[in-house]
Amino acid sequence: MxxxxxxxxxxxxxxxxxxxxxxxxxxxxxxxxxxxxxxxxxxxxxxxxxxxxxxxxxREAPCPHYGACGGCDLQHVSDTFYRDFKRDTVVEAFRRVGLEPNVEPLVGCAPATRRRAVFSATRAGPRVLLGFHAALSQRIVALQRCLVVLPEIEAALPMLRRIAERVVPRKGEARLTVTSSGTGLDIAIEGGAPANERLRRDLVTEALGSGLARLSLGGEILVEAGKPMILAGDIPIALPPGAFVQAVASAEAEMARHALDHFGGLKAVADLFCGVGTFSFRLARRHATHAVESDAAALSVLQAATRSASGLKPLTVERRDLFRRPVTAKELGRFDGVLFDPPRAGAEAQCRQLAESTVRRVAAVSCNPLTLARDARILVDGGYELLSVTPIDQFLWSHHVEAVALFARRG
CATH class of the missing domain: 2.40.50.140 (Nucleic acid-binding proteins)
Structure with missing residues (x-):
C-alpha cells in the first residue's frame, strides 16, 4: 500500500x-x-x-550503496544536522533519566578511517554475497565500495569475496572480522563451512598471496605472517584473532585524553572492562593501574605487552566477570579513580558498587547512550556530580554514537 x-x-x-x-x-x-x-x-x-x-x-548521499546497505543511515543529511542529531541523541538519553548535564559538541571523525569492520557473507543461488545487512533485514547487500573503512580494507573487498566463496556454508552465513593493524590485515572467519585440508590449503594460498598478516578460521590460526599489532598509546599490542578494538584510532585517542585529563593527580586507578588494554597502558604511564577483564585471550596479550613495556607505573591484571561479580565497594577503596568501558549492556551492577564506594573520580566510556544514562543516574544518586558528557563519533554516517561521561564525588 x-x-x-x-x-x-x-x-x-x-x-x-x-x-x-x-x-x-x-x-x-x-x-x-x-x-x-x-x-x-x-x-x-x-x-x-x-x-x-x-x-x-x-544532501546527496555519496555512497552508491546508500539506501540499500544498513551500515549508514545518515548520509543524506547536512553536516550541521548530523552533528546536532548525534549530540541530541545523548542529551535525550540523559533527559529520560532526569539528568541535564553539560553535553559538549560532537567530536567528529573523517571518512575512510574505520580500522575494524565485520562483513557478512551468504549464498544466493550460485552467487556469494559479501557485505553488510540491509536495515532490519537478513538480506546482505553486496558491497563494491565502502566509504567509512580505511582504504586498505576497501581495497581488500575482492579478496574478501574470494575467501567468502570458499568458506560460506550451504545454508546460513559466515562473518569476516577485518582489522587493519600495523603489520597488515587480520581476518578472522566465524560461522564458515567445516574446515578440511583442501579448504585450509586454499585459504593459506590466498592469505600468502594477498600479504595478510593473519588469517584464522573458527579460532584456528591458518596463517600468521606477522602478529597483527596496534598501539595502545605508545605501547604495541599483539591482537588475538578477531579481537575487539575501538573502530577509529583517533576516536580512541580522544576518549583516552578525556579520561587522562580527568584523572590528573590521582595515584591509583582501575580500568574495568579493559579488553586488550586500550586505556590501561595510557593510564599506567601516569598512575598505578589495575586492569580487569573477563576475556582470557585479551588479558593474555595485555600481560605480554606489559612484560615488554618500559617506563610504566605498576600495572596489574585480574580476570573477572564484572556482570556477575563486580568489584565491590570495599575493594574499590584502594583506587582514587575508575574508568569503565563496558559492552552495550552497560555496567549497572558495577555502578551500584561504585555508588557505595569512596572513589573520587570516575570516567565512563560507552557505545550506548541509553545504558550510559542509566548508569549515570545510579552514580549521581550515589553522591557523584556529573561534570560533563562528550559525544564522540566513530561510526560515521550511522545513528550510533560513543560518549565519555566524567564524574567527581561530591564533598
Missing part, C-alpha cells in the same frame, strides 16, 4: 517518524523532519519511494 507521510522528527535510530492521514504513526528510514514523502507501507514501517517536499538539510 502506498501512502503520503509528513515527517515530524527523527527517532533515536534515525528513522523519520510521521503520521498518515488517520493519525497512525509511521517509521520511514532515510527521511528528515519537515519532509513530505511517498512510501510503500508495511504496517507501521514505510519504505521511501519518493521525496515530494525535501528538507533544506537534505
Amino acid at each position: 502506498n501512502d503520503t507521510i509528513q515527517i515530524d522528527h527523527l527517532g533515536i535510530k534515525a528513522d523519520g517518524i510521521g503520521r498518515d492521514s488517520i493519525g497512525t504513526t509511521v517509521y520511514v528510514p532515510f527521511t528528515l523532519p519537515g519532509e513530505r514523502v511517498r512510501v510503500a507501507r508495511d504496517g507501521a514501517r514505510g519504505q521511501l519511494q519518493e521525496v515530494l517536499q525535501a528538507s533544506a538539510e537534505r
